[in-house]
Amino acid sequence: MIAGALIMLGLLATVFLVTAARRAPSVDRARRLRPGSGLPLPAPMRTLLTGALSRADIDLTPDDAVRLWVLAAAVGAGMAAVLSPIASAPVGLAVLAGCPVGLWWARGRGDLRVTAALPVALDRVAAGLRAGSTVSESLEDLAGGTSALAPDLRRLDARTHLGVGLGEALAQWAQERPLPGVHAVSGALALAVSVGGACAMALEGLGESLRAREATMSEAHALSSQARLSAFVVGGAPVAYLVFVSVADPGAVDVLVTTNAGRVCLTLGLLLEGLAALWMRALLRREP
Helix, strand or coil, rough: HHHHHHHHHHHHHHHHHHHHHHHHHHHHHHHHHHCCCCCCCHHHHHHHHHHHHHHHCCCCCCCHHHHHHHHHHHHHHHHHHHHCHHHHHHHHHHHHHHHHHHHHHHHHHHHHHHHHHHHHEEEHHHHHHHHHCCCCHHHHHCCCCCCCCCCHHHHHHHHHCCCCHHHHHHHHHHCCCHHHHHHHHHHHHHHHHCCCCHHHHHHHHHHHHHHHHHHHHHHHHHHHHHHHHHHHHHHHHHHHHHHHHHHCCHHHHHHHHHHCCHHHHHHHHHHHHHHHHHHHHHHCCCCC
């Protein structure tokens, strides 16, 4: 009975996803024609979510991210209810809590891609200056590309079209993307706006410095891979063993979940595991 229900649920989900994929282009165009059709998210939450998605290198709008978040929780709770009605609420809550945690965990992916794309952008701006273009025109060309900097530069270009000065727009970009490389590049580009083609060589020199720094950081990251793997194994082994024992021999964990002393020990153990994981991550984190 349960297997039949899962098969029917899988078939219905497949039909729904295929239909949605076929209609995606037209739905996207319709959303662009209706700017007021987004979710009523508070402005601070929308700003925070936009920055978090950008730093995690996830190409979604805040509205789409919230929709997928709620949909994933509903699907997880529904599938858990088919297997065990008691597990529906915990699984749904776990998905609701897990998505923000995953977004926070991946918060450096976008920053790494942006940092790697900065030297290439500087080279293209320097080449444009030597060819007679302005900094604004070079940045506009980069905004139309597909590099990791394109979304940031599109926002910068939109601000300049609304009347914001390029220097002020660059300063806002440095505040939104608080990376040392972005601070250096935004300052250099702001200087090049007033100086012009004479800054081409300086921009190329800054690009070479950023490449050398990125190579050094990549080498340090590779050399610490063994330590990171050891930390992952040491931190995950107790939790994995607890899960394995609870599945293989549920009676072995009765003391932990049925007595007050066991619950206290389990809570303290999980809390200490989390603190240890955060401490090891802080020790092994790749500093910007």
